[in-house]
Amino acid sequence: MTVKEKYQPVLDLGESLKIQNGDVKVEGSLLKIKGTANTPYEKNLIWDKIKEIGGEKPTDIMADIKIADESVFHRHTVRSGETLGKIAKHYYGNAMKYKEIFEANTDILKNPDLIYPDQELIIPNL
Known part of the structure; x- marks a missing residue:
């Protein structure tokens, strides 16, 4: 090989x-x-x-x-059934980091419990 x-x-x-x-x-x-x-x-x-x-x-x-873009850790497109906690667990290994994701996206999110498929979220550098 x-x-x-x-x-x-x-x-x-x-x-x-x-x-x-x-x-x-x-x-x-x-x-x-x-x-x-x-x-x-x-x-x-x-x-x-x-x-x-x-x-x-x-x-x-x-x-x-x-x-190319070090200003964010990643940009995530929400899929059906996801929560900020699940997304935080995926990227950070800790569901409680959902608050950091919410805070980075308050321009499009008003409630951390309400996210929708196809929204693009910023996953911030911690």
């Missing part, structure tokens, strides 16, 4: 996240990837996938992932 084949799930994830300015090169047994993720959350997803495949400190891949 080539190093590119080994890390193909990372490349596929980058494509699905629409990583900008993506570049992939193989130099010997080293895979070099670079690109620009939309948000810190998406950059974390790429790194999590790299570590899932190559371990905590992989030596066969070099990744240079920049971030």
Whole structure:
């Protein structure tokens, strides 16, 4: 298996996240990837996938992932059945952080218990 084949799930994830300015090169047994993720959350997803495949400190891949918008952690489109607590649990691992999401979105949210599908919420950096 080539190093590119080994890390193909990372490349596929980058494509699905629409990583900008993506570049992939193989130099010997080293895979070099670079690109620009939309948000810190998406950059974390790429790194999590790299570590899932190559371990905590992989030596066969070099990744240079920049971030286009560091003003927010992510932008989330609400899906049916979601609550701010579920969204907070997903992004922060703590449902009680829903308050931070609510506060970052008071321009479109008046009540933390009332969110609707297709609303785009800012997930703030903590």
